[in-house]
Amino acid sequence: MAYGLQDVIIQKEMLLEGNQNPARKLLEKQKLEALLGLCETTACRRQVLLSYFKEEHSGGCQNCDTCLSPVATFNATESARQALSCVYRTGQQFGVSHLVDVLSGKDTDKVIRFDHHRLSVFGIGKTHGAHHWQSIFRQLISKGLLNIDMQRFGALRLSSSCAPVLKGQCEVFLRPISPRKKKLRKPAEKSAPLASISLNQTLFDALKQMRLDLAQKMQVPPYVIFHDRTLLEIAQKNPLSIEALKSIHGIGEHKLEKYGSTLLGVIGAQHASHHG
Template sequence: MDDQPLDILRSTFGYEQFRPPQDQVIDTLMQGGDALVLMPTGGGKSLCYQIPAMALPGTGVVVSPLIALMQDQVAALRQAGVRAAYLNSTLHWEEVQEVERALLRGELDLLYVAPERLLNERTLALLKRARISLFAIDEAHCVSQWGHDFRPEYIKLSLLAEHWPDIPRIALTATADERTRQEIRQRLGLDQARVFISGFDRPNIRYRITQSSSNARRDLLRFIEQTHPDEAGIVYCLSRKRVDEIADWLCDQGLTALPYHAGLSAQVREAHQRRFLNEEGVIVVATIAFGMGIDKPNVRFVAHLNLPKSIEAYYQETGRAGRDGLPADAWMSYGLQDVITLRQMVDSSEADESHKRVERHKLDAMLGLCEMTTCRRQALLSYFGETESEPCGNCDTCLEPPETWDATVPAQKALSCVHRTGQRFGVNYLVDVLRGKDDARIKQFGHDRVSVFGIGSDLGVNEWKGIFRQMIARGLLTVDLEGHGGLHLNEACRPVLRGEMQLMLRKEVRPSRAPREPRRTAAAGLDSPEDQRLFEALRACRRRLADDQGVPPYVVFHDATLMEMAEMRPESLRAMAAISGVGERKLEAYGEEFLEVILRFE
């Protein structure tokens, strides 16, 4: 490869070498070829198009789905000395005209636009008058109707190949299974594109999945206070009502928590997102309406209080933690009601039957990930076609291997109870029958006289609920979503009922018995208390500089860069230039300020 892209990487962005396959992707675009790039969040996708856009003559046009994302990326690029701008609805007419004039004068390296604006006749006519170096389509999974963030306007982006057949195009995403990759290539006209898959593993993220207790929000608070006090995080809930309730409750506990969902006004959502990006230690409680393209690198945790609808959605949402490569957590609490709710959402949607079948398959795969007793990361990567030979050592099932037990006989009792009561009752009722509860409703239906009444008194309510939940997850039972949540026997349960198959299940563990988590804050990675104090002083300096300019702190420097400063303690600007993430423009703008803080700690 020509040295020019490497020179740009070092001088502008402050990194010494490319991470594979960044150099190969950039070389492909520099040679005029197309590319489809699958790279985990935080893996450096943006550099794959930003650097060739700067190296090639003309302007790189970036299709970005969210206004807040493009604004943050442009702010970060300008901090690094890159000539970048955006066209979106936040600009006044005079500002739009100025950006358009800069484009036509050849004064922009990168121009960010939303797909809706790009596709209007006026923008297409403008771009035809400009010199374009490349087109980058970010969050490309939005093109797939089988994906989890479908955006219908993305489908029309195939016209880029029709209008500009000789301009290289690159589509990028962090999440796409094989079906979605094929659809991206087909719909965007990228059949001849080189495909680069750098791996889906995010080794810095610790995955932890627990069963919902009677007080899930208290479990969430314990997790936050023990592992990430005063740090930024995202909490996902399934409904708007629960988002509001959890945000209010966390605020009552002394945390800074902001709700985010489609029921809030655009102004409130914008204000909350801006606070999340600009302030330290803010937690956003959200539906899945929040997060796509969030560029904040120091989100230290992502928590789910409900089951995501697919592994793709889970991977995408948890991937918003730890973009800077520092330790981060993906914590989830889920229960049987989540399964019932999500299956109801699938079955009641207006999609055709083939689409529903795919959605059910995705939900079943997500359930399998939750209920497994082996390494979660191995299963997660396997879903995306990667084979991890060794357990990761950084997920709950690796750190505290769950106990399993031979649940064949209790499962037979549970399945018999479903059959004997007519396959029309829900879990709570069935548990009461199995435990022999003195209940008027049970007597009304005559189920106090069936053979299974009271045969499960040796197990507790939570143990029985766990058995039913795991059997549903394994497809032995189906929940009747059109009725009142009654359970039905599936064909797959026959070998268990007949004693032809042993059923090993995970033992239910009370949340209160879970071991105390070690703190996984960014500063916890530093060796000495003195280094940690210096890191906090550097963060305070960054905060002041960011406030002065009205930009998010991470646009000045990432936490990882400040940690390296705290460890290396450079004594000169020349030494500071060797810190990863310190490019020429930032060294000139901020070097003296941070050097002064460091020298005070000598």
């Protein structure tokens, strides 16, 4: 099953940005977490699947892949405790990339800015690579030991069930972490130049600058604010009202409420400048 932690974060972000009512969003979130748990389980998949539908099964169905080819596990208790401790020590306010940097002992600007190089967890996991820690975090999330806080752009938070692990009262067994395979790069396809697309280039540049300013202020990647496709569509359609913004791809109720006024300010300023 080929997927990564970023896939999980993107799916949860899409749920948050959707137009469904809160009850529907909660249901879809639970489905996603159940699917992640099914993907990561080392137990009988039939047992896990039936338990989702409130049916009991003793396991060992001898039909699913984990029964026919039992999954090897390793005692990941030390790595799990280090990862959970890092989330706690950094205030449960950061995403996986930053947490991996802290564990790996990397003196990034962000690590220095928040004084995380002074924490006891700084560099305690530097004997492992980033791929190791990304897998550890993904599996801890699937086990319910960590939660993804989408209101804080994918920051990880401790769940109540992680207490016994941190206190050394239980062990954690996870799937082995395979070495990352190098991908063969394909020649990049040349995209159509922006000039060939009917858009307001000045507005597009202004929107990108706005996105960059917001991303730096919130300390998140720019794509978390808006994808290029969204900014391109705005520059093409030039929406001048909240209602018009609703028709733009990638702008749900959450982003409309959070960034709608800012977007209209940038669009309005460019519109006035062009027609002034």
